[in-house]
Amino acid sequence: LDNGLALTPTMGWLHWERFMCNIDCNMDPQNCIREELYMQMADVMVKEGWLEAGYEYVCIDDCWPHHQRDAQGRLQADPKRFPSGIKKLADYVHSRGLKLGIYADVGSMTCGGYPGSLGYYETDAKTFAEWGVDLLKFDGCYMNWTMLGEGYKNMSRALNQTGRSIVYSCEWPLYEWPFHEPNYTAIRETCNHWRNFADVYDSWSSVKTILDWTATNQKILTPAAGPGGWNDPDMLVIGNFGLSHSQQQSQMALWAIMAAPLLMSNDLRDICPKSKELLQNRRIIGISQDPLGKQGYRTGTVDSFEMWERPLSGARLALAILNRQEIGGPRGFPLTLATLPSWQYCNPRCNVTQILPTYQELGVQALFSKQILKINPSGTALLTVTQIQDYSGKGY
Ligand SMILES: OC[C@@H]1[C@H](O)[C@H](O)[C@@H](O)CN1C(=S)Nc1ccc(F)cc1
Numbered sequence: 279l280d281n282g283l284a285l286t287p288t289m290g291w292l293h294w295e296r297f298m299c300n301i302d303c304n305m306d307p308q309n310c311i312r313e314e315l316y317m318q319m320a321d322v323m324v325k326e327g328w329l330e331a332g333y334e335y336v337c338i339d340d341c342w343p344h345h346q347r348d349a350q351g352r353l354q355a356d357p358k359r360f361p362s363g364i365k366k367l368a369d370y371v372h373s374r375g376l377k378l379g380i381y382a383d384v385g386s387m388t389c390g391g392y393p394g395s396l397g398y399y400e401t402d403a404k405t406f407a408e409w410g411v412d413l414l415k416f417d418g419c420y421m422n423w424t425m426l427g428e429g430y431k432n433m434s435r436a437l438n439q440t441g442r443s444i445v446y447s448c449e450w451p452l453y454e455w456p457f458h459e460p461n462y463t464a465i466r467e468t469c470n471h472w473r474n475f476a477d478v479y480d481s482w483s484s485v486k487t488i489l490d491w492t493a494t495n496q497k498i499l500t501p502a503a504g505p506g507g508w509n510d511p512d513m514l515v516i517g518n519f520g521l522s523h524s525q526q527q528s529q530m531a532l533w534a535i536m537a538a539p540l541l542m543s544n545d546l547r548d549i550c551p552k553s554k555e556l557l558q559n560r561r562i563i564g565i566s567q568d569p570l571g572k573q574g575y576r577t578g579t580v581d582s583f584e585m586w587e588r589p590l591s592g593a594r595l596a597l598a599i600l601n602r603q604e605i606g607g608p609r610g611f612p613l614t615l616a617t618l619p620s621w622q623y624c625n626p627r628c629n630v631t632q633i634l635p636t637y638q639e640l641g642v643q644a645l646f647s648k649q650i651l652k653i654n655p656s657g658t659a660l661l662t663v664t665q666i667q668d669y670s671g672k673g674y
Pocket of ligand 1: 294339340389390417419449477
């Protein structure tokens, strides 16, 4: 969507995978969907270096609204759980230098059964703008699939007409795929990023399923991605319970290769230091936020290793090698630069830097040099390869 926003993939925190629709604030006040949750996350994001690392959006997902609209037909926050209201919450988040995201649905109800926006697109866009909202996640439940496109386009227009800069996160293709192949030109014109596939869960099998679906459809998906519009493989679940550290490294590496929005869903108030270090790794974030804005793709599979690559600015290439074998110990992957589809980056030499599983400058490599990379089961080696320019600044 050409609204000047999301020129690089959106970075932030989104409540859904970790906190879901937990509205029992009597039994579980620390983890229920209420204003304090976002205020506390905002405080931590500033205090613990998340904003500094680039994580800017604090996003509310489903289950925030009151079950009835107000007398003017406007959405309103649940008065018990958000007693100060969304505008005050936005002011609080803005006072911390962060931005606030909110959630609504293109159909008659949200997936959680709260009021949907069908028939209220202008009203809701205006309400969100008046509250000072900076991002809208627009879900696709309870909508006749033949009307999905119309609905997503109408809300895009309504948001634009408010005159406020609001990142528009859609789920249009996710709800259309079961019926027919979506039109990604229309989707890119309408949205700043778009969910294509099933919700992520806190498990390696969920992350693998999303990766496999993306690779299978990469010929359709990758051309649609670029500054202002991104494919969204769903939230980062790093820092929760289901992924081993190697699997957490794999999700972080591959989400950077896929130019995916980096929307964490975890408890930043209580996260293990290694997960925090991984999520704040500046070299990986640099790949994710690369200004060239080209989405990466899977280039091959050999001996249960998957190769992914992403072209970067400055004659550089990001490489990820994922060990899909889930038995045994670390395996050696023989990286021979000449065998890469993008071997020209190293003709006749290039500089190689390993970022994961550990940082290591591998130095200048000739085209036919071979490196053995040790990769854990369901782990990933993430590298950047930089073409060595000759004196005239041309590549070889
Ligand atoms: O209710 C909101 C929740 C989250 O926002 C997800 O990111 C969205 O993809 C949608 N969503 C859920 S649980 N959607 C959903 C998931 C499974 C299902 F059987 C019916 C609806």
